[in-house]
Each structure stands twice: as structure tokens, then as C-alpha cells.
Amino acid sequence: MxxxxxxxxxxxxxxxxxxxxxxxxxxxxxxxxxxxxxxxxxxxxxxxxxxxxxxxxxxxxxxxxxxxxxxxxxxxxxxxxxxxxxxxxxxxxxxxxxxxxxxxxxxxxxxxxxxxxxxxxxxxxxxxxxxxxxxxxGFKKGIFCYITTAVCRSLDKPDDCYELTALRRYRDDYLLMSDGGRELVEEYYNIAPTIVKRINREKNPGEIYRGIWQEYLRPCIRLIEENRNEECREVYSRMVRKLEKDYMTGQQEGDER
Known part of the structure; x- marks a missing residue:
């Protein structure tokens, strides 16, 4: 039929x-x-x-x-x-x-x-x-804060929580306007969906997200509050590089083509 x-x-x-x-x-x-x-x-x-x-x-x-x-x-x-x-x-x-x-x-x-x-x-x-x-x-508008959103959700924080709002404002008002900042954000949005998916496939995604929060995102929030924007960018860049190394280097079992 x-x-x-x-x-x-x-x-x-x-x-x-x-x-x-x-x-x-x-x-x-x-x-x-x-x-x-x-x-x-x-x-x-x-x-x-x-x-x-x-x-x-x-x-x-x-x-x-x-x-x-x-x-x-x-x-x-x-x-x-x-x-x-x-x-x-x-x-x-x-x-x-x-x-x-x-x-x-x-x-x-x-x-x-x-x-x-x-x-x-x-x-x-x-x-x-x-x-x-x-x-x-959504990609064109840059609204996909994949990693930061995944981290905050793992900590039971809502999508409009203070931390996510601060990070988005930093991205839009400072990072996108700074020299080389747009390229960094573009790279982040290119790899972030795959990174989140691979973290979610790990045995301990909650622990991994808490580590990202402690090592990168919480320090970023503090630096933003102190108006130390360039230092925040350095932390942000380290996070992208570290996650790229951990979750985008080589092929993992079950990865897509």
C-alpha cells in the first residue's frame, strides 16, 4: 500500500x-x-x-x-x-x-x-x-547558549536566571563588539551543540557541568560584576579551548558523521 x-x-x-x-x-x-x-x-x-x-x-x-x-x-x-x-x-x-x-x-x-x-x-x-x-x-541571532544553559539547568537554575542573563549581556554588549570577539563567539556556537551532546553521553554529566561552573562560569560572573571584561574573555577562551580539546578531538564511540 x-x-x-x-x-x-x-x-x-x-x-x-x-x-x-x-x-x-x-x-x-x-x-x-x-x-x-x-x-x-x-x-x-x-x-x-x-x-x-x-x-x-x-x-x-x-x-x-x-x-x-x-x-x-x-x-x-x-x-x-x-x-x-x-x-x-x-x-x-x-x-x-x-x-x-x-x-x-x-x-x-x-x-x-x-x-x-x-x-x-x-x-x-x-x-x-x-x-x-x-x-x-536562532543560529543567526546567536541565541543558543548551549553550554552555559546546560550548566545552569544542571544546577536547577531557570533560563532567565541572573547568571545566564549576565553572561548573555556580556556576550552581546562586550564580546561581540570587541576585536576578535565575534570570531570567538562564532567558534563557540559552531562546536557547543556537539560538546553538550557528548557531555550528556558521559556517565557523570552533572559532575562535569558543576566543574565547568566552578572553574569557568562562576569566575566569569565575578569578573563581569567587577567590570574586568578582558579577564573574563580570557577565562571564556580557556573554557572553549579546554572543552574543544576534551570533546571535539578525535572520534568518540557513537559520534555522528
Missing amino acids: EINRLQKELTDLYRTTMDYEFRKATYDNRMNSLRKIYEELLEETASACDGSDEALESLAACVPEYAAGDLAGQPSKRKRELKSLDHKMNMVSYFLPLLGLAPTEKAQQLTQRMVDIWNEKMPEYKIGHSTYEGISG
Whole structure:
């Protein structure tokens, strides 16, 4: 049946994007390439969704069902937790944004229904809706404070906490305006998503984030408060170099292409 074929092809596409890394420098080119390669599949998916709500429901369910089955088949809780990070990252960074580019007014309905089914089947591994425009635009605006946000969340601090607000203000008002600062920020945003993902795959991510907080971010906050902006930049640069060395040098088991 046509729907069965589309379900299989969408699942195969999802499995393909599981192998892609999520980096600012390559994201737009990767998405444009995927859009061209899978143009026919996106058009057929759009046509099926426009044809009936039943078809839309069936197509929305195929990938969540595949992911749930893959996680259920993992031999241990630890492996299941690690695998869930791969699935969640793939879903929100590549698959949903790509499917949202299908040429139909129901693209948003399809991807949102896919998120709903995912969260129903895997409530312990919930995801949110995402779009290509939102992710690409976020990169361009520089709003992805991946590492600092991950650290603060590990310490139960909200997204609008004093520390994150201070660091963002420092980035926007000083670092981006200083000589070479924009290049440093660009490099940070290029590697930070992969670094966070690799830290989350470690056995002790909370301990690692606390170490980053103690050694780099808390000193940065103190230096910002004392208006010692250039010294803060030195600490910031050391953090980027250290994390790049620890988590971006060589290939780690399970890394993406």
C-alpha cells in the first residue's frame, strides 16, 4: 500500500539523519541538501496528508513507533538513556524541521501530531516542536547558549536566571563588539551543540557541568560584576579551548558523521 511505503521511507529517512551531527557551520547546507535529495518524498508525504486525516495520522505515527521500539530494545537503562539523547536530538534538529518543509499547509499539523504521539509513547523522553526557520534563525541571532544553559539547568537554575542573563549581556554588549570577539563567539556556537551532546553521553554529566561552573562560569560572573571584561574573555577562551580539546578531538564511540 502507498501509505505503508511512505511510512517505510520516512523511517529510513529518520535513520539516515540519525548519523548527522548538529553544527552551526554545516546545518543550513545539510538541510538544503536533504531537502533536494528527499524532495519527492516530501511531495508525496504532502499529497498523502492533503488526501485524508487518516493518512496524516498513520504517517505521524511511524517514526515515534520506530524510536520507541529501538529504545525498548536497548539492553540496559544506561544504554537506553544514551540512545534517547540521539533520538531526541535527531528528531528536533533534523527530522521535524525537514518534514516541516513538505509543500502542504498541513506540514505543521503533521509534525505537531508526530510530537504528540512521541510524547504519548515515550513520556520519559519528551520533545518539543521545532522548525527549520526557528533553528536556523536562532543560529543567526546567536541565541543558543548551549553550554552555559546546560550548566545552569544542571544546577536547577531557570533560563532567565541572573547568571545566564549576565553572561548573555556580556556576550552581546562586550564580546561581540570587541576585536576578535565575534570570531570567538562564532567558534563557540559552531562546536557547543556537539560538546553538550557528548557531555550528556558521559556517565557523570552533572559532575562535569558543576566543574565547568566552578572553574569557568562562576569566575566569569565575578569578573563581569567587577567590570574586568578582558579577564573574563580570557577565562571564556580557556573554557572553549579546554572543552574543544576534551570533546571535539578525535572520534568518540557513537559520534555522528
